Amino acid sequence: MFISPMLLETAHCPFSHSNYIFEPKIDGHRLVFSQQGGTIRLYTRHETNCTSQYPELLYPFDDDIILDGEVACIDPETGRIDFELVMNRFQAKKSEKIQKLTSIQPVTYVVFDVLQYKGKNLRKMPLMNRKEILSGIPMPNKHFGVIPFIEAAGEALFTQMEAQELEGMVGKKQNSIYESRRSASWQKVINWTYVDVFVTGYRKDEFGWLTSVVTESGRLRPTGIIELGVPPKAKSALYGVCKSLVTGEDKNYVYLEPRIRAKVKTRNWTKNGMLRSPAFVEFNLSS
Known part of the structure; x- marks a missing residue:
């Protein structure tokens, strides 16, 4: 039962x-x-x-x-x-x-x-x-x-x-x-963990923003996809400025220069370095 x-x-x-x-x-x-x-x-x-x-x-x-x-x-x-x-x-x-x-x-x-x-x-x-x-x-x-x-x-x-x-x-x-x-x-x-990330792309079909962080060696490392917590105004703001940042695309994603920074909250990190269920908090305009 x-x-x-x-x-x-x-x-x-x-x-x-x-x-x-x-x-x-x-x-x-x-x-x-x-x-x-x-x-x-x-x-x-x-x-x-x-x-x-x-x-x-x-x-x-x-x-x-x-x-x-x-x-x-x-x-x-x-x-x-x-x-x-x-x-x-x-x-x-x-x-x-x-x-x-x-x-x-x-x-x-x-x-x-x-x-x-x-x-x-x-x-x-x-x-x-x-x-x-x-x-x-x-x-x-x-x-x-x-x-x-x-x-x-x-x-x-x-x-x-x-x-x-x-x-x-x-x-x-x-x-x-x-x-x-x-x-x-x-x-x-x-007990959220807060992380600053770069938005480095977005999905073509369903909503999702690709995220990355900068490693100690200065390289970008992918950290997953933001699907949660993004209000309509934030979506409009990103899509309004990202056209000039496009670096390429494939069947599923459009890729962007790492210029847009955002703060996300996540439950924790996975063992392979991905954010677990990250949710958008705000754009980081100070960086």
């Missing part, structure tokens, strides 16, 4: 509030764990069945249950949560590869909510009641964990997330019921 998960709105800045609890934001992907009639199925937030990808999570609870949480991977070299590793696990399809990755890149299912237990629908209960029930449920193996939380002190938690270079935090109203939609009762605050 799949239950569409409750989604978060975005808070513009860290906040504290006596009616909220605050949790670390885990840099993995959403996972609904469903055990019905003793059969376990795992789903992404879009109801994609990913049961076969995570054999270490196919261990039964003492009764039927539906959980909400995040599945994540720890980089064995750094001891840090690594989004690319969990995506590597999620994209593995062949059983031989899955078994190999299970031993070298095991996942942890970080549980933050219980939606159904022992045949009872818990979604109309206040969050703190669901948390209390969750705290009393034994986890089936070491690959399951329950996320910690603190009450009221969101800004203090976010300061810790920044210091540890973690993804951010989530604030949840203590009395919130579980709604299968995006809700202001749950809010995320992302």
